[in-house]
Amino acid sequence: MKNAKRLLALAAAGLMAVGMLAGCGGSSSSGASAEGASSDELVWVIGCSGPLTGDAAAYGNDVVHGAELAAKEINEAGGINGYQIKYIYGDDEHDTEKAINAYNTMKDDGMQIFLGCTTTAPTVAVAAETLNDNMFQLTPSGSALDCIANDNCFAVCFNDPQQGAKSAEYISTHFPDAVIATIYDSSTAYSAGIEATFEAEAANLGLKVVSTEAFTGDTKTDLSAQIQKAKDAGADLVFLPIYYDTAATILTQANNMGYAPAFFGCDGMDGILGVENFDTSLAEGLMLLTPFAADATDDLTVNFVKNFQEAYGKIPNQFGADAYDGMYAIKAALEDAKITPEASVSDICEALKTSMFNITIEGLTGTVTWKADAENLGEPDKTPKAVRIENGAYVSIED
């Protein structure tokens, strides 16, 4: 009897362990999704990486899916220079060490071009590796300047200083008398980077910033103290250079506290209307600078959102759009370079390094070209759109 009980406990423990393994296996591991390409055929092996599990998983999943969607479309339309794409991806869990592991695994699988990473710190870590390997790297969404410090690295998204400066300019033109409070996340390079340039630029432009408060990833569930300080300082415009999940918390808590200033965010704010069960009426009047709006009505966006939703069951945010544009940028650059997958990783990288400056992408995130001047090498050249949320939808407020 006692043995039987023990056996049962062991079996149950075993079951739990298996469940755990399945839990990891289901979403990590570089799953290959080669569409109609057999193994002996010559293909472009393009790898992508992002956090598919953990806190930042919302971004990684959209990037990996956005790139996958683009790869699928490109393959259906005949591939790049006549060769199909073999698309592979890895889970970096928003961790520098795991990002390098994922990168190495994909290299073992024959990766020739790297479209990644999703978040800033892993992108910077992997950039050191791609420099050694002379592998072409295009990050869809790594936004710190360090991400594209090497000449083999390019970015699809705006960098943090651009966003901070742009936000300060926008506020000074449209709300010169605003009393401004900033609440930012000091534990992410993204938010801290925007905040730093915003503060500098705001001082230049003579904006009245009365309070600057921070929170960290560990304290982001309760922001009542920071909101209270902004309220006490008499701010009528709160600048939130943060991601949408925390912004949703701030809007809800500010409303509970009876505080209703104007809110202004950057591209990380995109996605706030999609937060499950969020009372979107709280976001009325919220302004944000974003390269992509999921409810834009141009054909490209409408089709992308429709296909993305069919394939992955959610509305894509700007991360998905950046990755989608990134895949098309690689396609355009490879076509410009007129090379085939027979070339070595290093040769592809050298060719792309030049070709990236020749291409123009009419993408989801606007018309994008890449800057070739030494100071801004590898930066995308595109204009952020300012939008305001009205009746639960984005309305353009560009002059």
Next chain:
Amino acid sequence: MVSFFTNLINGLSLGSIYAIIAIGYTMVYGIAKMLNFAHGDIIMVGAFIAYTVISTFKLPVWLGIVAAVIVCTCLGVAIEKIAYKPLRKASSPLAVLITAIGVSYFLQNSALLIFGSDPKMFSSVVPFGNLTIGPLQIPGTTIVSIVVSLVLVGALQLFINKTKPGQAMLACAQDRDAASLMGISVNGTITLTFAIGSAMAAIAGVLLCSAYPTLSPTTGAMPGIKAFVAAVFGGIGSIPGAMIGGLLLGIIEILSRSYISSQLSDAIVFSVLILVLLVRPTGIMGKVIQEKV
């Protein structure tokens, strides 16, 4: 002055939730002598169950809370039976501690698979809004969480001191072997402890997400750790201690965020813990156990 009181109320609100979580931690430690690091994740499960029932199936709020309590109670008991009990006699107490961390990751990753990584906004279960006293605004959720935590502490104290199973818990906490010699079922008592602790975790989860509405698979992790700190702060094993530790921790956290630095608030909270433990190693309400030779 008004803003000081507002901050104090915010601190009480945060602290009362830490307190409810800390009570669960402290009970399990007092009786099973183990740190159940999965406690924070049971909170998250409770919040997700309530969210699913209330927001996805649009059922009444009370049903959501009842469902969360039932599911968490069963989950707590199941975890105890499957993961902890077989290890209770293991030579090193570390084995069960590591298992608890494993269970914590298991719950987090299972939730990630089932509910996805996108954060969800939990709608408050408190049916009334702010209470306004002069210039002061007290959020409804704050009042409810303070009242609930006081009621729970009172009820638990009564239960432990006045009922048979409660006395059995006390006996097990003092000396497990002696208790079993006196005819008390130690395993049964520990199971009961996990059941009560997990039921309280479910209530904590619902209150936590009502006050701080973001719900994701990692929602329970940080409050869980803070509540553990609160339990140690108040004297681990003591239920009134957990209550006081939780409230103090919440107030210290919010006041340091408001008046010292919003970036350093966690550093301050943990420094206070170290200071308290240096002066009173057993925590504020902890029993000083005299070693007898």
